[in-house]
Amino acid sequence: MKVLLILLKVNSDCQWHVGLGYISAILKAKGYTVDLMEIGDLQKQLPAVQAKIKQGDVGVVGISANSHQFKYIPEVAAKVKEYPFSIPIIVGGVHTTLKPEAIDSIKEIDGVCIGEGEEAFLELVDKIAAGDNYFSVKNFWFRDGEKIVRNVCRPLTENLDLLPLPDRSIFNYFNSLHEKKVPRFIFSRGCPFECSYCCNHIFKRIYKDLGKYVRWRSVDSALVEIERTRKEYNFDYFKLDDDTFSLNKAWLKEFCEKLASKDWGLTFECNVRPGTIDEEGMELLKKGGCRMIKIGVETGNVDLRKSILNRSFSNEDIIKTFALAKKFGIKTFSFNMIGVPGETMDTVKESVDLNLKIKPDFMQVTAFYPYPGTVLGDLCFAKNLVGEEYEDSYMDKSILNLTTITKKEIEKSVKSFKFKIYWQYNKKMALQEKKLQLIKYIVSKPFLHYLARLIYKPIKLLKGLRLKILVNKYH
Numbered sequence: 001m002k003v004l005l006i007l008l009k010v011n012s013d014c015q016w017h018v019g020l021g022y023i024s025a026i027l028k029a030k031g032y033t034v035d036l037m038e039i040g041d042l043q044k045q046l047p048a049v050q051a052k053i054k055q056g057d058v059g060v061v062g063i064s065a066n067s068h069q070f071k072y073i074p075e076v077a078a079k080v081k082e083y084p085f086s087i088p089i090i091v092g093g094v095h096t097t098l099k100p101e102a103i104d105s106i107k108e109i110d111g112v113c114i115g116e117g118e119e120a121f122l123e124l125v126d127k128i129a130a131g132d133n134y135f136s137v138k139n140f141w142f143r144d145g146e147k148i149v150r151n152v153c154r155p156l157t158e159n160l161d162l163l164p165l166p167d168r169s170i171f172n173y174f175n176s177l178h179e180k181k182v183p184r185f186i187f188s189r190g191c192p193f194e195c196s197y198c199c200n201h202i203f204k205r206i207y208k209d210l211g212k213y214v215r216w217r218s219v220d221s222a223l224v225e226i227e228r229t230r231k232e233y234n235f236d237y238f239k240l241d242d243d244t245f246s247l248n249k250a251w252l253k254e255f256c257e258k259l260a261s262k263d264w265g266l267t268f269e270c271n272v273r274p275g276t277i278d279e280e281g282m283e284l285l286k287k288g289g290c291r292m293i294k295i296g297v298e299t300g301n302v303d304l305r306k307s308i309l310n311r312s313f314s315n316e317d318i319i320k321t322f323a324l325a326k327k328f329g330i331k332t333f334s335f336n337m338i339g340v341p342g343e344t345m346d347t348v349k350e351s352v353d354l355n356l357k358i359k360p361d362f363m364q365v366t367a368f369y370p371y372p373g374t375v376l377g378d379l380c381f382a383k384n385l386v387g388e389e390y391e392d393s394y395m396d397k398s399i400l401n402l403t404t405i406t407k408k409e410i411e412k413s414v415k416s417f418k419f420k421i422y423w424q425y426n427k428k429m430a431l432q433e434k435k436l437q438l439i440k441y442i443v444s445k446p447f448l449h450y451l452a453r454l455i456y457k458p459i460k461l462l463k464g465l466r467l468k469i470l471v472n473k474y475h
């Protein structure tokens, strides 16, 4: 029996999806055939989904969607259900974990997965393949006629090493012709902190009494995954997506020392939370090959950080972490959010000022997005602050109606943030930022975009011709 997985990424991108990588690996290990379709354009790609199903043997369709993408589920599910034969459609991912009741209103969905799906989905697929009733499989809510069957979650997989390594081969990125890849890895699950805008505090509640929430693969298994990926794909730099890579010092030490002892010549970047790393930790990162740490600064205002975002560290902790990285020659990246409830133009200025103090090498600034199911998200919904439909991914626009700051002000602040900061200490980055904004503007205006392409095409052709002449001359 075939399992068709669908990853929704309309107007959004990602090189792979960790959860689907694991799900594919566990299904393949049991002998199932797995196909993945990455859907970025519904109109163009839904016919291909239909064609795949028409080929036959698809026993179940599993779709993964985050909160931004969930709005496309009814359209995709309706297309799958057009077939005279009924293929169960199961939706999983962070959104159904936070809001499983989403199944109530979408009649084409047969089940939603809550939490981690490897063992749960395997059990479900086994039952479907055997033609057994599957309504009792834990971690799922199922539609049974008019009623919804709500099952509880199974305990967490305590030893992550028991899971097979995630399957990268199903993703377009890993099958593309890019000469050099920059793969992403994640070796842990869970984060002990309770930031109100993040999914972790909710996952922790869902899994209360169901096992240890924060878990790490063993260092040796992490290194096996890196080594295997090295054999399959060409890369010399990788990204670590662990929520807080600096959390477990013993793990960090073992990982960095073992990685440094290998002859792989690899360097990497990772996420670090202020207050979780000291001088020794930073030195270890440097030794292991860390080239950049990424830090969630989010806001420069201490009250917003504490009372709205529920983050307990101080501005001094942030400043210290950035200074430590600089001391060891590790590049820094700051994540910033504008437009959380309570934000004013003054607090935005505090965020600018804090970034001016820490002088990150790179920055990201986005408008705050309220994810339903999280403490801060639900507060925004309860207070009727959410005005619009969800964007396909977050970036520069706010969907909140706040009394303290307008949407226009948020949008403008997001737009000017990086330039304002870089201009004070890195003119090159500031100008690059302006260039990017200009390109974005041109792309957003169809006529200008057309005109730019008209001008750019001959330049590109001439450049290519010159390159060809040079190549012929010197070879």
Ligand code: B12
Binding pocket: 008, 009, 012, 013, 014, 015, 016, 017, 018, 019, 020, 022, 023, 061, 062, 063, 064, 065, 066, 067, 068, 090, 091, 092, 093, 094, 095, 097, 098, 113, 115, 116, 117, 118, 121, 186, 189, 190, 197, 198, 199, 200, 241, 242, 243, 371, 372, 392, 393, 394, 395
């Ligand atoms: C790594 C990561 C990324 C990576 C990789 C993407 C990925 N989804 O794997 C990158 C950097 C590319 C990324 C990008 C984005 N991310 Co991200 N990311 C994460 C992060 C830190 C870890 C995810 C992870 O690996 N978890 C571990 C794996 C094993 O779990 P999982 O992927 O959730 O899958 C399990 C279950 O969900 C379930 N499951 C998932 N799908 C399915 C399908 C079926 C059929 C079944 C049965 C089960 C099932 O089973 C899986 C295995 O156990 C999470 C935070 C977190 N701690 O979860 C944020 C998070 C998922 N990201 C988030 C966001 C917002 C984004 C972006 C939209 C940001 C943007 N730029 O706009 C993009 C979206 C890209 C895309 N199209 O998916 C939000 C989503 C919030 C929400 N409510 O939707 C999160 C939760 C962070 C947060 N703010 O709290 N992200």
Ligand code: SF4
Binding pocket: 191, 192, 193, 194, 195, 198, 199, 200, 201, 243, 244, 273, 296
């Ligand atoms: S530290 Fe990061 S990953 Fe952990 S709860 Fe806070 S925002 Fe989420």
